Amino acid sequence: MIRLFRSELLRATSRRLLRFLLIAALAGTAVAMVIATVNSRQPTAEDAQRAERMYQRELQRCLDGDYGIPPGQLEDMGYPDLEAFCDDNVRPEFFTSVQGLRLSGLSEVLQGTAPILVMLAIVLGASLVGADWSAGSMATLLTWEPRRVRVFLVRALVVSLVVLLAVLLLEAAFVGMWRLGVALRGTADSTTWFSDAVDVVVRTGVVAVIFGLFAYAGAALTRSTAGGVFILLGELVLIEGVLRGLRPSIERWTLIANATAYVSDQGYGGDGTAPTTPTAALVTLVVYAGLALLVALAFTQRRDVT
Amino acid sequence: MGVIEVEGLRKEYRRLRGGRTLAVDGLDLEVPEGGVFGFLGPNGAGKTTTIRCLLGLVRPSAGRVRLLGAEVPRGLASVIGRVGSIVEQPALFPRFSGRRNLEILARLSGASGGDVTRALERVSLADRAKDPVKTYSLGMKQRLGIAAALLKDPAILVLDEPANGLDPAGIVEVRELIRSLGAEGRTVFVSSHILTEVQQTADRVAILARGRSVKSGPVAEVLAAGGARGLVVRVADHVAAQRALADAGLPVQLAEDVGGHVLKVEATPEDGERITRILAERGLYLSELRADTVDLETVFLELTKDEGLGA
Secondary structure, eight states: HHHHHHHHHHHHOOHHHHHHHHHHHHHHHHHHHHHHHTTOOOOOOHHHHHHHHHHHHHHHHHTTTOOOOHHHHHHTOOOSHHHHHHHHHSSSSGGOOOOOOOOGGGHHHHHHHHHHHHHHHHHHHHHHHHHHHHHTTHHHHHHHOOHHHHHHOOOOHHHHHHHHHHHHHHHHHHHHHHHHHHHHSSBBOOOOHHHHHHHHHHHHHHHHHHHHHHHHHHHHHHHHHHHHHHHHIIIIIIIIIHHHHHOGGGGGHHHHHHHHHHHHTBBBOOOOOOBBBBHHHHHHHHHHHHHHHHHHHHHHHHHHHO | OSEEEEEEEEEEEOOOSSSSSEEEEEEEEOOSEEEEEEEEEOOTTTTTHHHOOOOTTTTSSSSEEEETTTTTTTTHHHHGGEEEEOOOOOOTTTTTBBHHHHHHHHHHTTHHHHHHHHHHHHTOOGTTTTTTTGGGGGHHHHHHHHHHHHTTOOOOOEEETTTTTTOOOHHHHHHHHHHHHHHTEEEEEESSOOOOHHHHHHHHHEEEEHHHHHHHHHHHHHHTTTTOOEEEEEEHHHHHHHHHHTTOOOEEEEETTTTTTEEEEEOOOHHHHHHHHHHHHHHHOOOEEOOOOOOOHHHHHTGGGTHHHHH
């Protein structure tokens, strides 16, 4: 099992596509951050004073009860009292009018870039198995390790690991560049920025792995990279799009809604649909991925390699 | 007990639009340990399907397959480490170097970097080891595939049409390699539809037609099944010679070959002296006297005539 894992890991990391995607993503990130840094400027003392005044005024409004939230509802929202609610929802960074890089905005931007990383995971997940079928080397592999269940599971593990490491590498580079940009021409307006960013990075990594596994299962079913990618994109764009249009209440069960709910850590619930927590969203995604892998495994186990 | 045993193997493929294609139809086969075993048959005879069944890539519809005593596919994992194989073309990653392809496989078997180097040297690819496989010729890819199979230090080597697409020099290289592997005591199971090629390398053969074995055994025995051929006699006046030999009680037939008319005499090589004397006594002097040998191709065509595959 260890030998198979080491062999598969070497194969996966030797792939040109992996290096190409990583280099392209890093280069794109670097270019974007240079542009953002050039267009950013640090706030003046006057900007800071104005922002502080606006913050204090808004905080006072909140504490005075001007937001009109009934006391009983605060507890339902997870706040022990009005002060905790105001601390969380009225923050100094909301009043910084200066355009540019802010530490407090990092986690929000990371959430915004999550779909790009998920797309990368889909391509990697599909390609790591699809390439073997197009090269015909799956037959070669099975003449070295004929236990197909073992091969399938080890490959799923390798896909998960490669996707997770790729996402962590890219996110770490992004966070580092953002921090550098802030240091040069931005606003260091948050003390919790690092833990907030790590939280989003980990959540994005988990969702990317899940989508990478979906693509892997699709590629194993169709025995092609394109098949794996198109099955998943077809599901996300066509099936989920159509289903949501026909029955909005089903949105709670879609991959996109659950992935968004988990990455944003906001849960989901609106339009009269059943609310869900980030944890429930994750469980839903894991169950879907598990089912997809089971179907693909059964198919892999039974079908002839011709 | 053979190292490869096949009993009543049957494989049907379902077509997408319904119906079935019978690829192997009740095949029985036993391959003894050591030497080169030729698995012959025309395209579509079921050779590759049989090999895929041997290696667990395809599930038989019926029958049993045993490899080194292990049932396939259930017990295959326990013996696969001693079975090297190439099915059709060696399927390797074209963008990876030859060495990287072997390193990936070496990790599966626990082979070392030194083993990879030795395997590449064995097939004369050490100089091109760092080049991408997509730049290799077909012959080099075949040799790389054999190098990959050798990484396991296999007891059985299964090669599916190893001479396919090779130029004459490549064919000779692969032939020599197969011979040397067989001489080392390994069992080399070679499928081919190029019968003359197999005749030069194999110790034993099985001839497959329409998914069934029509003849198997040592090459000499299979050739003998082509019939006793006697002697070929070439003489300028073949009509007079035919009469003279017939008068002497020798069964003789007039035939043609590339050099013109010849006489085919049902006789043993020891009768050559007598034939020479009979003809000389009539003032007929022969220009050629040789044994009428057969090749596998001839035997194959005769054996498969009834199957509708012969010439």
